[in-house]
Amino acid sequence: MLIFFGVAVGGLFVIILALSILMRVIPSLQPTQQLIALPAQLILYGFLYLALWIIVRVKYDRPLWVSLGWIASRVPPWQALLGGCVLSILVGLLGSAIRTPKVESPFEKFLHSPGWLLIFGIVAVVLGPVFEEIVFRGFIQPLLSRDLGETAGILLTATAFGLLHGPEYSGSWHYVLLITFAGACFGAVRSWSRSLIPAVFMHAGFNAVFFVAALSQANLQK
Numbered sequence: 001m002l003i004f005f006g007v008a009v010g011g012l013f014v015i016i017l018a019l020s021i022l023m024r025v026i027p028s029l030q031p032t033q034q035l036i037a038l039p040a041q042l043i044l045y046g047f048l049y050l051a052l053w054i055i056v057r058v059k060y061d062r063p064l065w066v067s068l069g070w071i072a073s074r075v076p077p078w079q080a081l082l083g084g085c086v087l088s089i090l091v092g093l094l095g096s097a098i099r100t101p102k103v104e105s106p107f108e109k110f111l112h113s114p115g116w117l118l119i120f121g122i123v124a125v126v127l128g129p130v131f132e133e134i135v136f137r138g139f140i141q142p143l144l145s146r147d148l149g150e151t152a153g154i155l156l157t158a159t160a161f162g163l164l165h166g167p168e169y170s171g172s173w174h175y176v177l178l179i180t181f182a183g184a185c186f187g188a189v190r191s192w193s194r195s196l197i198p199a200v201f202m203h204a205g206f207n208a209v210f211f212v213a214a215l216s217q218a219n220l221q222k
Contacts, residue, residue, distance in 0.1 A: 004048075004051045004055055004139065006051075010047075014047075018040075038116070038119060038120060038123060041123065042123065045127065048135050049134075052068070052139060056068070068138035068139060068196055069137070069142070069195055069196030069197075070138070070195070070197060071197070072195065073193045073194070073195030073198050074195075075192075075193045075197075075198040077197065077198070080197070080198035080200075080201035080202040081201045081202065081204060081205040083198075083202050083205065084202035084204060084205025084206035084207075084208070085205040085206070085208070087182060087205075088205070088210055089209070091181065091182055091206075092213075094178060094181070095174065095175075098174055098177070098178075099174070100172065100174040101172055101174065103169050103170045103175070117215075121211055124208075125204050125207050125211060126204065128203075129201075129203035129204040132203065133186065133190075133196055133199050133200045133203055134200075136157050136161050137186055137187055140160065141153050141154060141157040141190060141191075144157060150191055153191075154184055154187035154188055154191060155184060157183065157187055158184035158186075158187055159183075161180065161183035161186075162176045162181075165179045166179075182206060185202070186199045186202055187199070189202055
């Protein structure tokens with residue numbers, strides 16, 4: 001665990017430092033810093049993958065993806081994908097019930113350029129779910145569940161997942177709570193199926209619905 005967080009934090013520090021230097025050297029990039037943050041996020045995913053590879057392959061000499069739970073599941077991918085779509089609707093209803101405030105999401109910047117929109121869609125629906133799930137439900141949750149029990153592992157991992165996404169929504173507790181709830185659902189599916197694959201597809205379906213909804217709203221406002 002210490003190796004993972006050491007590489008992850010080190011990678012995050014390098015990325016933040018590089019972006020800060022880039023903004024100072026090229027001030028004209030400051031208005032587009034939210035767009036630049038997207039490739040920076042991909043670089044961070046690379047650091048996280050490197051950390052997991054060091055731990056699983058180098059330290060323990062075990063196959064990476066199998067060790068993280070990328071194995072056959074009794075839950076078909078299409079069912080998990082559909083479950084994620086249904087979950088997104090439920091989260092939307094819960095958001096209305098707790099009256100989530102309107103915040104300017106950084107994602108709105110991506111909706112006004114076809115190129116950035118395509119990149120953002122791939123990251124949100126494909127790369128994001130894969131990398132976030134291998135870190136949270138593939139690596140962190142099993143470790144916490146082993147030491148603290150299944151329920152505590154799911155809830156603590158989901159809480160970390162929600163808090164990590166908080167800055168994207170100005171730190172609003174409403175969104176943190178909703179994302180934590182979604183993370184707990186991903187974790188429950190991971191635990192029940194004993195496979196990471198359903199959690200990835202569920203996460204992808206969840207993100208896909210919100211991506212399409214954001215795109216539709218942007219088109220209506222034109």
